[in-house]
Amino acid sequence: MDETDRAIINMLQGGFPICERPYAEAGRALGLGEDELLERIASLLERGFLSRFGPMYHAERMGGALTLAAMRVPPSDFERVAAIVNDFPEVAHNYERAHEFNMWFVLATETPQRIGEVIRAIERETGYPVYDMPKQEEFYVGLRFVV
Amino acid sequence: MVENTVDHDLIEAIQGGLPLVARPYAAIGQRIGLTESETIRRIAALIQEGAIKRFGVVVRHHELGYRANAMVVWDVPDHEVSALGRCLGRFDCVTLCYRRPRRPPHWPYNLFSMIHGRDRQTVLAHVAHIVEVCGLEDVRHEVLFSRRRFKQRGAFYQLPNRVPQVGVRRRSAEQDLLV
Numbered sequence: 001m002d003e004t005d006r007a008i009i010n011m012l013q014g015g016f017p018i019c020e021r022p023y024a025e026a027g028r029a030l031g032l033g034e035d036e037l038l039e040r041i042a043s044l045l046e047r048g049f050l051s052r053f054g055p056m057y058h059a060e061r062m063g064g065a066l067t068l069a070a071m072r073v074p075p076s077d078f079e080r081v082a083a084i085v086n087d088f089p090e091v092a093h094n095y096e097r098a099h100e101f102n103m104w105f106v107l108a109t110e111t112p113q114r115i116g117e118v119i120r121a122i123e124r125e126t127g128y129p130v131y132d133m134p135k136q137e138e139f140y141v142g143l144r145f146v147v
Numbered sequence: 148m149v150e151n152t153v154d155h156d157l158i159e160a161i162q163g164g165l166p167l168v169a170r171p172y173a174a175i176g177q178r179i180g181l182t183e184s185e186t187i188r189r190i191a192a193l194i195q196e197g198a199i200k201r202f203g204v205v206v207r208h209h210e211l212g213y214r215a216n217a218m219v220v221w222d223v224p225d226h227e228v229s230a231l232g233r234c235l236g237r238f239d240c241v242t243l244c245y246r247r248p249r250r251p252p253h254w255p256y257n258l259f260s261m262i263h264g265r266d267r268q269t270v271l272a273h274v275a276h277i278v279e280v281c282g283l284e285d286v287r288h289e290v291l292f293s294r295r296r297f298k299q300r301g302a303f304y305q306l307p308n309r310v311p312q313v314g315v316r317r318r319s320a321e322q323d324l325l326v
Contacts, residue, residue, distance in 0.1 A: 009211070014201035018191045020170060020183065038167050041204070045164075052205040054164040055190075061198045062158070068247065070254070086297050097218065097291040101254065104218065104291075131254060137246035139232035146239055 001049065004032070008040055009049070010146055065112040067134040069119060071103040071126070078102065081126045090118045101131070153181070157189055158198075208242075213263040215270045215292065220256035222249075222287040228258055234281040235260050240273040255287070267292060 007030055017025040023041075024034040032040070044050045059066045073081045078096070085105055086094055094105040109115050119130045156179040166174040176186035193199045208216075223231050228246050235258070236244045243261040264270035274290060277283065 009204055009206060012203040013206065014203045016165075016203040018172070018187050018194070018202070020172070020187070022171065023169060034169060038169070042167050044204070048207060048210050050204050051207050052164045053167070054161050054202065054205070055158075055193075055199040056201040056205060057158070057162070058197055058200045061196070068259075072253070082297055094297040095293045096295040096297070097293055099289065099291045101291075131250045133247040133250070133254075133259075135245040135247060137229065137232065139229075139236040139244040139246075 001047075004030075005040060005044060005049070008032075008037070008044070059108060063110070065107075065109050065115050067107050067115050067132055069105055069107060069122075070101045070131045070133060071128055072101050073103050073126075073128060075102075081128065084125050085122060088118060088122065090114065153179075154189060154193065154198075157181070157186065158193070161190070208263055212265055214265060215267045216261065216263050217267075217270045217274075217293070218291045219260045219262050219274055220289055220291065221258040221260070221283065222255045223258045225257070231281055231283070231286075232258055235277060238273070238277055238280075240264060240270075241277075256289070 011030060012026060016022060019025055021034065023037050027034050027037040030037065041050070041053055045053060071081065071085075081103065082094065082096070085091055085103065088107075090107050090109050092106045092108040094103065096102055097104055107115055107118055109118065115132070115134075119132055123130050157175070160175050160179050165171045168174055170183065172186045172190065173183035175181075176183050181189070190199070190202075194202060221231070232244050232246060235241050240262050241260050242263055243259075245259050246257060247259050249255055249257050262270050262273050264273055270292070271290065274288075278286075278288075
């Protein structure tokens, strides 16, 4: 990864031009030709620095629902509970964190009602309460990683 | 809310990524039966409406050297949440910042921030800096470092409330979730 790759990543996390020749236009701002920018993006994808090049959707405006949920699981029972939780297709991320609340997962469902159903099913199957912590207010963040 | 069929087709067509060709919107349009200018107009509208939050490169932060991530949670007086949330949101190291409900008696925190750094020391230094700049010396907070990541898939968008067309409904791509 060189300085040009870094400039591409820092500049193109959002705000990609929506016009007939967007790579040419974005390239101009970076001092790169259209072909060179295309090659660079392909290479960054191939090397795994980027997961995608395209849109990031707003789940709720797409009709779906998201929430963050947490559980306090005794360490001796953690693996069993993790296996149950990870098996639900609605569980998008699941992180073990160093805290009494040690399991944190994101539920992504096609409808808001489905969130409650999945939470109840996880409680039933694991035997532990699930703490639902939906977002109530979002504060603006740049959502950018500077490299 | 996105409701019409053409927008759903467009959302599906671009969710895996924009084609790496000189005229990507023409290529997308061709797939779903739209002209290039129509495709451009509709994508711009989806961005304008907020259905598309961002349009550009989506990074793999771990591969880019951000190896530590912590959820830093704060117990903030309710009337100060908005102001402090905006203060936290101004830092580059804060990648997400939300107000969420407390769950007493075990969980007193109502302001959640995600802080990334190259290592744990860097994250802790960021937290100390934020405490100082935003005046959070008297606010109880905890830093929850991640230990393991079990699963990270994105959300898939399909065509809801429509009869599936054979060969069209393909879970082809993942969306990274900002939660």
